[in-house]
Amino acid sequence: MNKSQVLQIKNLTVSYPLDSEKNAELKALDDISINLNAAEIIGIVGESGAGKSTIGKAVLGLLDPPAKMLAGEIKLLGKSMIGLNETQYESLRGNQIGYIYQNPMTALNPVLTIGEQIIEAIEANTNMSGKDSYNFAIHLLERADVSFAKDRLQKYPHQLSGGLCQRIVFAIAIAAKPKLIIADEPTTALDVTVQNSVLQTLIKLSKEEEIAIILITHDIGVVSETCDYVYVLKNGKHIEQGETVEVLEKPKQQYTKSLMASVPLIEKRLHRFSLPNSNSEINSLNLDYLKEERNIEFSSQQAILQIKNISKTFFTPASIFKPSEAFEAVRNVSFSVKRGETVGIVGESGSGKSTIGRMILGLEDLTAGSIIYQGQDLSNISNNEERLKHQLSMQCIFQDPFSSLNPRMTAGENITYGLKIHKLIDANKAKSLAEDLMEIVGLKKEDANKLPHAFSGGERQRIGIARALGYRPDFIFCDEPTSALDVSVQANLLNLLKDLQDQFSLTLLFVSHDLAVIRQMCDKVIVMKDGKALEKGNNDDIFESPQHNYTKSLLDSMPKFSGIATN
Amino acid sequence: MIDYKKKLDTLSLQIKSIFSGHPIAIAGLIGFIIFVLTALLAPWIAPQNPYDLMILDIMDGLLPPLSKLGNGNTAWLGTDALGRDILSAVMYGLRLSLFVAFVAVSIGTTIGVILGLLAATKGGWVESVIMRAVDLKVSFPGILLALMMLAIFGTGVDKIIYALIIGVWASKARLTRSSALQEMQKEYIDAARISGIPSWRIMMKFLLPNSIAPVLVMVPMALSGAIGAEATLSFLGVGVPITEPSLGLLIANGNDYLLSGKWWISIFPGIILVLLVLCINVVADRVREFNNPYLKHQDRQ
Numbered sequence: 001m002n003k004s005q006v007l008q009i010k011n012l013t014v015s016y017p018l019d020s021e022k023n024a025e026l027k028a029l030d031d032i033s034i035n036l037n038a039a040e041i042i043g044i045v046g047e048s049g050a051g052k053s054t055i056g057k058a059v060l061g062l063l064d065p066p067a068k069m070l071a072g073e074i075k076l077l078g079k080s081m082i083g084l085n086e087t088q089y090e091s092l093r094g095n096q097i098g099y100i101y102q103n104p105m106t107a108l109n110p111v112l113t114i115g116e117q118i119i120e121a122i123e124a125n126t127n128m129s130g131k132d133s134y135n136f137a138i139h140l141l142e143r144a145d146v147s148f149a150k151d152r153l154q155k156y157p158h159q160l161s162g163g164l165c166q167r168i169v170f171a172i173a174i175a176a177k178p179k180l181i182i183a184d185e186p187t188t189a190l191d192v193t194v195q196n197s198v199l200q201t202l203i204k205l206s207k208e209e210e211i212a213i214i215l216i217t218h219d220i221g222v223v224s225e226t227c228d229y230v231y232v233l234k235n236g237k238h239i240e241q242g243e244t245v246e247v248l249e250k251p252k253q254q255y256t257k258s259l260m261a262s263v264p265l266i267e268k269r270l271h272r273f274s275l276p277n278s279n280s281e282i283n284s285l286n287l288d289y290l291k292e293e294r295n296i297e298f299s300s301q302q303a304i305l306q307i308k309n310i311s312k313t314f315f316t317p318a319s320i321f322k323p324s325e326a327f328e329a330v331r332n333v334s335f336s337v338k339r340g341e342t343v344g345i346v347g348e349s350g351s352g353k354s355t356i357g358r359m360i361l362g363l364e365d366l367t368a369g370s371i372i373y374q375g376q377d378l379s380n381i382s383n384n385e386e387r388l389k390h391q392l393s394m395q396c397i398f399q400d401p402f403s404s405l406n407p408r409m410t411a412g413e414n415i416t417y418g419l420k421i422h423k424l425i426d427a428n429k430a431k432s433l434a435e436d437l438m439e440i441v442g443l444k445k446e447d448a449n450k451l452p453h454a455f456s457g458g459e460r461q462r463i464g465i466a467r468a469l470g471y472r473p474d475f476i477f478c479d480e481p482t483s484a485l486d487v488s489v490q491a492n493l494l495n496l497l498k499d500l501q502d503q504f505s506l507t508l509l510f511v512s513h514d515l516a517v518i519r520q521m522c523d524k525v526i527v528m529k530d531g532k533a534l535e536k537g538n539n540d541d542i543f544e545s546p547q548h549n550y551t552k553s554l555l556d557s558m559p560k561f562s563g564i565a566t567n
Numbered sequence: 568m569i570d571y572k573k574k575l576d577t578l579s580l581q582i583k584s585i586f587s588g589h590p591i592a593i594a595g596l597i598g599f600i601i602f603v604l605t606a607l608l609a610p611w612i613a614p615q616n617p618y619d620l621m622i623l624d625i626m627d628g629l630l631p632p633l634s635k636l637g638n639g640n641t642a643w644l645g646t647d648a649l650g651r652d653i654l655s656a657v658m659y660g661l662r663l664s665l666f667v668a669f670v671a672v673s674i675g676t677t678i679g680v681i682l683g684l685l686a687a688t689k690g691g692w693v694e695s696v697i698m699r700a701v702d703l704k705v706s707f708p709g710i711l712l713a714l715m716m717l718a719i720f721g722t723g724v725d726k727i728i729y730a731l732i733i734g735v736w737a738s739k740a741r742l743t744r745s746s747a748l749q750e751m752q753k754e755y756i757d758a759a760r761i762s763g764i765p766s767w768r769i770m771m772k773f774l775l776p777n778s779i780a781p782v783l784v785m786v787p788m789a790l791s792g793a794i795g796a797e798a799t800l801s802f803l804g805v806g807v808p809i810t811e812p813s814l815g816l817l818i819a820n821g822n823d824y825l826l827s828g829k830w831w832i833s834i835f836p837g838i839i840l841v842l843l844v845l846c847i848n849v850v851a852d853r854v855r856e857f858n859n860p861y862l863k864h865q866d867r868q
Contacts (some may be wrong), residue, residue: 362760404754406777417764
């Protein structure tokens, strides 16, 4: 046996009993074997439902009650962990195995200071106490690259940023010098510039403290930056494993190939994601409804939308104790969008990118500036009918597929309800239109009768697109439409959006925090931070020769993944 | 076109999943159904019409249970001072108690839901006025408020219904508002707004069906509360008129005789009242538990 082997998982099988039928089981993990050595980082990648997190839970002995471990063996440092009781597991957790959660803000106790939480972890797992543990806490924070360690000990979690909180979680995890750390999507909740440095800290800890790390993630870029070795899972089954470079760039299995092809690249813009099952059948469908009344005689140079010096200030409600505070979400932003092009707004959370879209759609009032759409200032339209016409020709694809459809209406009703209200279609034609639209966005027309909960996230997002298309829009605001989706679903959806754009000459304003998605989708890019537009330019210019320092740092902190080697 | 059969099927499936494996809740539901049926059918199944003073015979007064009446019938639960058959009086009393509670709770809930939705969607001064009114109502003890109202407006079945409505609407308005506010954060509301759908349609077709669940869960609770409140008011003599006794008034009637050994006049309506409220509460608890994901989890273990 290899001396430095930390964890060995052999033929692990975990199943969940299904509620619907008796004796039916869902195999969350099916015959999975994993080996892990000291100072090594392995990545477990897969899309949602792949069973990635179940591995971590099985190792920690934290499988949720209905789940059962059917077969297999888990050995930590050569000792079997099967059949341990709760007390024995408790002495392992924290002591030998550390765990890092996805969301650092919820992993820390909000009513205790950072210092209290770290010292509690130290005193629970070592013999230190008093001054020793205080000094050791400072030492740990410094190991986890937390600046001003002494001051931070006095702070509460809500006073620190997400990145800092995650480092503090790291510090707590290494308090007992564990041999193994399980990190479940440790950077998913963080902004990209923070993500990079947090990952660097994780790598440093692994190498210097000789800790073996299981990194569970859906992000191929993170894996390629961080891991030595990769396991690819799908629906609980092992698909492929190997050295990171080998698996990511020269995958052998078909699933891995299509997964890698779905990852949006930052280096070059592709016409479409090259997916094995991508079929564009839009042309063969009945599109009379969508095409009629559409005035396509426009010059492509004409700006459909002009944003002039818009600002938005939010005020906190005033109270007796505290005067109202102003928060400038958008500061003096101007840009214009030409017909048929896609303009992207990229920025981290809180940069004001979604607020711009909400102002354009009329969901928020402007504090200053004006929005000129199809040659008319939107705030100056007195004629109600004209206002409605403009309003309906601007549609939105929302971020969260689980809240963007009315759960009490069928897919078809969701699509055509507004059209019927505005008498844009006859009530008796609504059903067939809903079915046509379902087919256009790649869903089955029979499914128009189902309620939203019967669809997956990607399918719901397609219903949302169908709803927007029904109004025969000229302009669609896409508010992070794929951020809640798996990467392969995202690639399919982005391909669909591009197809629809070509077919119906749509103008898109595409907001995302994901630089690679913006790179693939947009003709022009606006980089935003703290409500200000820092840089504007063509796609290639921004990504290949960025001018602003912030843009440069954003691009530098993107995890590097160059895609499948083409040879 | 709505597929009623399908809706009925899903409803029965849901009822099944709420109650299966919970014998106490099933017993409560069956008990409640029996009470409702008895109340509905009282004019046909009751041995006597207790409202018809002409058929009462003073000679039959204060007979203990199982006695023979002057006309040869058996008074299974005895008679009161006027010679009224207690069993019949309880059936009719149950009918009145349930009727008053049902009407008050449905009207009160409807008013509360509409006001709650208005507060959530309109905001501004509309919301302030509605919610301050709720605060004002909630800050009074319910029974005190009802007593005051009945003292001012007089007694009667309609008056007691008004008094109970006042007791019901406020908490429903508060609940609806908070649940609707939560729902309004969701993107489908934004989607409806940018599609120019009129706000009253958004309220009725989008907000109402998605935010009513927590209110409906509280309805059985409100029902048992209303039955209890009505019984209390009638017992105190400010509720229903003496000619149409509800359960509370029947208990009050027997109150004077309790110490002289004539226990049956109060005890039987009392038992029925307790059983009725118990049945509803058991069902209400189960429905609430079913709709609470945290309790459901414990339930499974």
